[in-house]
Amino acid sequence: MTAAGVEVEHLSRRFGGVLAVDDVSFAIEPGTITGIIGPNGAGKTTLLNLITGFAVPTSGHVRIGGRDLTGKRPYVVARTGVARTYQNLLLLEDETVTENIRIGRHLVDRRRLRRHPADGRRPAQVVAGLVEELGLAEVAAAPVASLPYGLRRRVEIARALATNPALLILDEPTAGMTRDESDDIASVVRQVRDRGCTVLLVEHNIRLVTVICDEVLVLNWGRLIGRETAAKVWELDAVQVAYLGKKPKDSEVGGSADRE
Amino acid sequence: MLQQTINGIALGATYALLGLGVTLIWGVLRVMNFAFGQFITWGAFGCLVAIEDGIPVWLSVLIGMAVGGLLAVIVDATVIAYMRRRRSSEFALVVATIGVSYLLSSIAQDRTASQIRTFPSQDFPDGVINLGSVQIPELQLMSLAIAAVMMVGLALWLNTTKSGRALRTVSWSVPTAELLGVRSKSIFAIAVFISGALAAIAGICIFAETASISYSSGDALLVVAFAVIVLGGMGSVAGAVVGGLVLGLAQVYTTAYISNNFSQAVGYIAILLILIVRPSGIFGSQEEQRV
Amino acid sequence: MFNWLDPYSQFVGVSLLVNVLLVLSLFVAFQCGVLSLASVGFAADGAYTSALLNIKEGWPPALSIAAGALAAGLLALVFGRLILHLRGIYLALGSFALGQVCVLIIANMSFTGGNEGIIGIPTTVGLTTAAVVVVVLCALLQILHQSRIGRALRAMRLDDRVAAGVGVNTPAYRAWAFAASGVIAGLAGALGAFSTVTISPGQYDFTLLVQILAMAMIGGAYHWSGGVIAALVIGIIQQDLGQVAPLVQGLLYGGLLVVVMMLLPEGIIDRRGFRWVQGHWPGRPGASQAMASLQSAGRS
Numbered sequence: 001m002t003a004a005g006v007e008v009e010h011l012s013r014r015f016g017g018v019l020a021v022d023d024v025s026f027a028i029e030p031g032t033i034t035g036i037i038g039p040n041g042a043g044k045t046t047l048l049n050l051i052t053g054f055a056v057p058t059s060g061h062v063r064i065g066g067r068d069l070t071g072k073r074p075y076v077v078a079r080t081g082v083a084r085t086y087q088n089l090l091l092l093e094d095e096t097v098t099e100n101i102r103i104g105r106h107l108v109d110r111r112r113l114r115r116h117p118a119d120g121r122r123p124a125q126v127v128a129g130l131v132e133e134l135g136l137a138e139v140a141a142a143p144v145a146s147l148p149y150g151l152r153r154r155v156e157i158a159r160a161l162a163t164n165p166a167l168l169i170l171d172e173p174t175a176g177m178t179r180d181e182s183d184d185i186a187s188v189v190r191q192v193r194d195r196g197c198t199v200l201l202v203e204h205n206i207r208l209v210t211v212i213c214d215e216v217l218v219l220n221w222g223r224l225i226g227r228e229t230a231a232k233v234w235e236l237d238a239v240q241v242a243y244l245g246k247k248p249k250d251s252e253v254g255g256s257a258d259r260e
Numbered sequence: 261m262l263q264q265t266i267n268g269i270a271l272g273a274t275y276a277l278l279g280l281g282v283t284l285i286w287g288v289l290r291v292m293n294f295a296f297g298q299f300i301t302w303g304a305f306g307c308l309v310a311i312e313d314g315i316p317v318w319l320s321v322l323i324g325m326a327v328g329g330l331l332a333v334i335v336d337a338t339v340i341a342y343m344r345r346r347r348s349s350e351f352a353l354v355v356a357t358i359g360v361s362y363l364l365s366s367i368a369q370d371r372t373a374s375q376i377r378t379f380p381s382q383d384f385p386d387g388v389i390n391l392g393s394v395q396i397p398e399l400q401l402m403s404l405a406i407a408a409v410m411m412v413g414l415a416l417w418l419n420t421t422k423s424g425r426a427l428r429t430v431s432w433s434v435p436t437a438e439l440l441g442v443r444s445k446s447i448f449a450i451a452v453f454i455s456g457a458l459a460a461i462a463g464i465c466i467f468a469e470t471a472s473i474s475y476s477s478g479d480a481l482l483v484v485a486f487a488v489i490v491l492g493g494m495g496s497v498a499g500a501v502v503g504g505l506v507l508g509l510a511q512v513y514t515t516a517y518i519s520n521n522f523s524q525a526v527g528y529i530a531i532l533l534i535l536i537v538r539p540s541g542i543f544g545s546q547e548e549q550r551v
Numbered sequence: 552m553f554n555w556l557d558p559y560s561q562f563v564g565v566s567l568l569v570n571v572l573l574v575l576s577l578f579v580a581f582q583c584g585v586l587s588l589a590s591v592g593f594a595a596d597g598a599y600t601s602a603l604l605n606i607k608e609g610w611p612p613a614l615s616i617a618a619g620a621l622a623a624g625l626l627a628l629v630f631g632r633l634i635l636h637l638r639g640i641y642l643a644l645g646s647f648a649l650g651q652v653c654v655l656i657i658a659n660m661s662f663t664g665g666n667e668g669i670i671g672i673p674t675t676v677g678l679t680t681a682a683v684v685v686v687v688l689c690a691l692l693q694i695l696h697q698s699r700i701g702r703a704l705r706a707m708r709l710d711d712r713v714a715a716g717v718g719v720n721t722p723a724y725r726a727w728a729f730a731a732s733g734v735i736a737g738l739a740g741a742l743g744a745f746s747t748v749t750i751s752p753g754q755y756d757f758t759l760l761v762q763i764l765a766m767a768m769i770g771g772a773y774h775w776s777g778g779v780i781a782a783l784v785i786g787i788i789q790q791d792l793g794q795v796a797p798l799v800q801g802l803l804y805g806g807l808l809v810v811v812m813m814l815l816p817e818g819i820i821d822r823r824g825f826r827w828v829q830g831h832w833p834g835r836p837g838a839s840q841a842m843a844s845l846q847s848a849g850r851s
Contacts, residue, residue, distance in 0.1 A: 054712070078718035090716065092709040103706045107718040109699040163717055292640050342813055350639050351586050352816035355768050359808030362761045366801020374797070479757065483651075486644060525655045531648040536633045539641055 003030035003198045004065030004081060004166035006051065011060035013046055013222075020046040022222035023060070028215075030065075030166075033189060033199040035209035035230070037239070038219035044202045045087050047219065048171055051200075052084050053077040064167055079107060081166030085156040085173055087202075093145040097136055097155050100144055101127045104162030130158040133188065149176040157185070161192065168192055169200045174208060186212045206243060209233070263394050264516050265509065270400035272508020273407035274465045278481060279488030279500030280414060281458035287431040287495035288451045289344075294357040295335050296459055296485060298364035301478030303328025303460020304379070304467050305368070311380050324464055325457040332456025333449055335360055341448075361479070368475035376474040379467040403465040410458065411501060418497070427451055431495070459485075480524075487527040490534050493541030502542060553678040561678040565746045567786040568681040570763060572739035574778040575688060577767035580732040582701075584708035584772075585635070585725060586643040588760060589627070590736040592650030595755040597623040597737025598744035599657055602672050605745075612675040616741040623737020624730050626653070631729040635722065650760070658752035668751025676746040684742065685779075688735065692775040704728060708772060758800075765808040771818020774825055781819065 006028040013021040021043045028034050036044050049055035051062050053074040061070045069077050083104070092100050105123045121129070131140050134154045139147060144155055157173055170189070174182035182205060189212055193199055203209050209216055209230065216233045218226035226238045233239055240246040278300070285293055307324025311317060339360055343353050385398035417424040429437040430447045438444055463481060467473045488507050492499025507530060515523040534541060553561055573590055580587040601619030604610040610618070634645035657663050695701045706714040707721055715721050744750045766785055770778030785807075792799065811818070 052716075073722075074712070074715040075718050075720050078716055084716065090710060090713050092706060092713060094709065099702075103702060103713065104717050106699055106703050106706075106714075109702075159717070292644070339809055339813065346813075346816075348812070348816050351643070352768075352812045354586075354640060354643060355764060356809050356812035358761060358764065359805045359812065361805070362758075363801050363805030363809065366798050366805060369801070370796060370798035483648075490641075490644065519659075522655075522659065525652055525659075528648040528652045528655065532634070532645060532652065535637060535641060535645040535648075539637055 002166060003193075003196050005030040005198065006167065006200065007061075007063040008047075008051065009061040009063075011047070011050055011062065012058045013043075013050055013055060014058040019222050021050060021057075024219075024222075024224045025060075026217060026224060026227065028198060028200065030198050031193065031196065032214045033193050033201065033212055035213035035216040035233075036200065036202045036219060037204070037206065037209060037216060037233075039243075042219040043222040044219050045171055046222075048084065048169055048200075048202060051077075052082060052169060078163070081164075082169065083160035083163040083165035083167070084169035085153070085160050085171055087171040087175075089152055089156055091144045091152060091156060091159075094143055096141050096143055097147070097158075098127055098131065098140050100155050101130055101158045101162050104159040106163075108164065126162060130161055133161075133191075134158045135184065150178075150181055153177065154185075157188070161188075165197055167198045167200065169202075171202045172204065173201070174203065174205050182208050206233070206239075264512050266394060266396060267400070268509035268512035269505060270404045270508070271466075271512055272505035273404050273411075274462045274504075275484055275488050275508045276501045276504025277407050277410055277458050277462035277465075278485035279492060279504045280411065280497065281455040281462070282485045283489050283492075283495055283497060283500045284451050284455040284458070286489065288427060289336075289340070289448060290350075291340060291357070292354050292486075293335075293340070294354065294482065295361040295364060296332075296455070297478040297480075297482030298361050298368070299328045299332050299456040299459040299478070300463035300481050301368055301473075301475060302331050302364065303456065304463040304473055304477070305372075306460070307464050308377065308379060308473065317384065321461065321464055325460045328458075328460025328463075329453035329456035331364075332452045332459070336448065336452040361482075365475060365479065372475050374475065376472050379471050379473045384468045397469075399469055403469070406461060406465060410461065414454070415497065423447070423450060483527040483531075487530045487534075489541070490531050490539075491541055493543035496541070496543040499541055499543035553682070556678070562746065563790055564678045565676060565681045566743065567783065567790075568678075568685050569739050569743040569746070570766070570786055571685055571779055571782045572688070572735055572742070573759075573763045574766045574770065574782045575692065575775060576732045576735035576739060577763060578770065578772070578775055578778045579692070579735060580728050581767060581772045582708060583704035583725060583728045584711070585729060585732075586639070586646070587729060587732055588643055588647035588764070589650035589653070590732060590763065591755045591760045592653030593623040593627060593733045593736035594740030594743070595654050595657055595752065596626055596740065598740035598750050598755075599663055599669070600737070601741035602669050602744045602750060603663070605673070606669065606671060612673060612745050616676075616738070616745060619741035619744075620734050620738035623740070624734030627733025627736075628726065628730040631726055631733070635725050635729060654752050654755050664751075666752060668749055668753075670749040672744055672748055672750065674746055674748060676742050681742055681746070684738070689775060689779065696774060700724070705773070761808070762804055765804045765811070768808065769811045769815075769818055771820045773818070774820045777818050777820030 008027070009025050011021055011024045012019060024047060036047070038044050046055060050057050051064070053069065053072050053076065056071045061068060063069065064077070064080060064082060067080060069080065092103070102123065105126060109123050131137055134157060136151065136154055136158065139151060144152060147155070153173060153176065157170065160168055160170070174185050177185065186208055189199055189201070201209065201213060210233060211230075213230045216228055216230055217224060218228070218233075218236060218238050220238060226236045228236050237246075281299075282293070282296055285291055285296070303324045306327030307320045310320035310323045315323065339356055340353065343356060385402050387398045389396045389398060389401065418428055419425070426437065426442045427447050427450065429440060430442060430444050434444050437447075463478060466481065467477065484507065488500055488503040490503075491506060492501070492503025507527070510530065511523050511526050514526050553564070556564070573594060576590045576593070577587065597619040599619075600622040601615040604618055605612055605615040630649055634642060634649065637645055658666050663669070703714060703719045704724060707719065707724060711721055740755075763782075766781040767778050769781040769785075770776075789803070
């Protein structure tokens with residue numbers, strides 16, 4: 001899969017009286033790793049849902065790989081090569097790790113392709129490879145429901161990777177992980193990018209974001225309030241206000257990091 | 261036409277009672293209880309047996325309501341509570357209630373030897389009141405009056421009393437209610453009892469009119485009950501009332517102007533139409549389903 | 552092939568297999584999470600369509616049966632679209648209403664013979680035919696089970712969003728599963744019609760629905776064999792009990808349904824049970840290895 005770019009134009013989503021996403025516009029180059037940060041309730045997950053079809057925008061457009069996917073259903077978006085993980089984890093609880101990853105191969109899992117797979121690997125091989133890559137060998141045959149949080153996150157990431165995506169969207173992938181574990185995920189993300197995939201990463205772990213992201217988008221109150229290279233992200237006023245409790249100079253960006 | 265309308269309203273009022281019974285359960289417990297039809301049957305039979313034993317009619321009606329309510333509580337406390345504890349899926353719960361319904365129906369069938377019994381409508385008011393060109397059977401007036409009293413009583417109870425408000429809190433969120441000191445188990449029991457009692461009284465009113473009852477009478481009304489809440493919106497009290505009236509009118513008009521046979525299908529067709537067009541019903545809230 | 556059995560036993564065998572088909576019709580939808588209570592109605596449609604085509608239009612039985620099955624499937628495809636966007640309980644209720652309306656319409660039309668039904672259907676379906684149909688269908692279902700479509704359907708049942716997220720066209724899969732359920736039910740009805748001389752709306756009643764629902768739920772949504780086993784076992788027990796009072800039937804099916812839903816909501820053949828059988832099947836190379844990894848996973 002060749003990496004896909006993302007273009008978001010004046011995207012908004014209104015829930016009753018609340019603008020969860022407020023006129024957000026940005027463009028992401030293919031093959032880059034972009035981070036999205038912001039306090040809880042800033043609209044990050046809603047933004048992801050709008051991009052992946054799990055929510056319909058009230059206004060605005062979403063283009064992925066040049067194709068207009070505004071308001072299309074999740075499976076349509078997925079078929080264009082978009083894979084994602086979910087903030088609250090979405091796994092087939094009663095199935096094993098292997099089965100959960102295997103379902104990710106659905107689109108490529110046709111008999112013809114299985115005999116002569118494009119990348120030379122049969123589904124079982126791909127799944128086994130991902131199991132190794134994400135350190136899940138020990139628990140490959142265990143039902144997902146029995147796994148601790150950190151391992152379950154990894155299963156979800158493996159499933160997303162199994163779809164061989166052009167755009168990988170990760171929603172807080174390292175939540176609940178130790179520093180070593182999140183470093184492992186960081187190197188996996190880099191490898192994914194190197195293999196030809198764009199990565200969009202929502203995270204609270206600023207250290208991780210600064211280490212692997214090329215650019216960082218800052219969201220607050222549903223609006224895009226900053227865009228910076230990873231190196232400079234700490235210098236952003238908005239970030240300091242939100243994460244370090246600095247007093248805001250500008251009344252547009254209000255409040256502290258502990259908002260619900 | 262006016263005559264039919266009045267008939268429809270009277271019938272619709274009893275249908276509304278059925279709807280209220282089901283909506284109460286759905287709103288509080290999120291269960292679609294197929295055994296509700298049996299609560300109707302058994303409650304009405306309770307009343308029948310009491311009348312035949314010589315107990316005054318008004319007391320027999322209350323006994324019937326108590327039977328319906330108790331049966332509902334027993335079913336809930338055993339099967340449904342167990343499955344709630346086990347966090348069974350919605351499907352498993354519904355299918356279990358289908359099983360309970362079939363079980364109870366077989367017992368009723370056995371005890372009545374599959375016979376249709378006459379419901380002693382002679383013990384109920386049987387005169388007719390004439391208002392100009394319209395004839396209103398006293399029985400219908402009685403049904404209407406009972407239904408109105410029940411609905412108003414329920415509305416008052418839900419809005420003013422402590423236990424009624426507790427029930428509304430529970431239907432909104434069980435953990436919140438418990439934090440506020442509500443004993444959810446007792447609230448469930450009260451709600452279930454009331455729903456069973458409503459089932460019984462609605463059945464009694466309807467069977468008094470048709471003067472017959474058999475072990476399967478309640479099941480035919482079950483469809484009506486579901487149609488009412490689907491029409492009015494699940495969990496909505498106002499919806500149950502409106503839905504009941506609409507369905508009652510629809511049924512009467514169909515019987516009068518189209519065909520007797522199709523009146524059976526009215527309930528099912530109503531369910532289908534609403535589910536297709538506006539699944540949340542008239543007063544229900546829209547649920548977004550993206551996938 | 553079954554000529555060593557007396558005619559009555561053969562007839563019983565056919566009705567048993569017709570029930571198996573009805574259970575499989577429920578299974579096909581249920582495996583992707585659709586609890587369809589319409590199968591009894593589709594069976595009636597299949598039966599009546601095939602019977603009328605044969606008696607009134609003179610179509611040969613085999614063609615009539617095929618047409619009946621396809622007609623029921625078409626009905627499911629068309630009307631399924633109207634209700635399949637609903638979730639869970641609403642869908643079950645809608646499908647229940649759909650099935651009942653089918654039977655009610657048949658019962659109230661004059662050309663279908665109304666409540667008296669149709670008589671004079673040639674009895675061309677014997678035990679052999681029914682058995683062949685069932686075996687072929689099971690083979691097809693097994694192929695489906697092992698395919699990516701089967702995998703996708705099972706994922707849909709557990710979580711629709713997961714399936715959609717990996718690209719499964721969930722609305723289309725649901726529509727086809729429901730249509731397949733209609734075809735199989737219609738086939739069951741049609742085969743049943745041509746094994747008995749008469750059919751009437753009364754035989755497609757709530758009692759039948761409860762019976763096949765019980766068998767389907769006991770069998771579970773994971774593999775087709777569960778429903779088949781449940782249908783055969785329960786059917787044979789019912790035969791041995793002979794003509795029973797409604798009370799006993801009610802206790803048997805109703806009670807069984809309640810007990811199974813309470814204790815084994817996934818049915819007798821759920822995913823774990825199936826893998827256990829696979830793991831222990833003698834001679835399978837991965838058996839001991841699977842056991843070992845399961846044990847070690849359990850420890851961590």
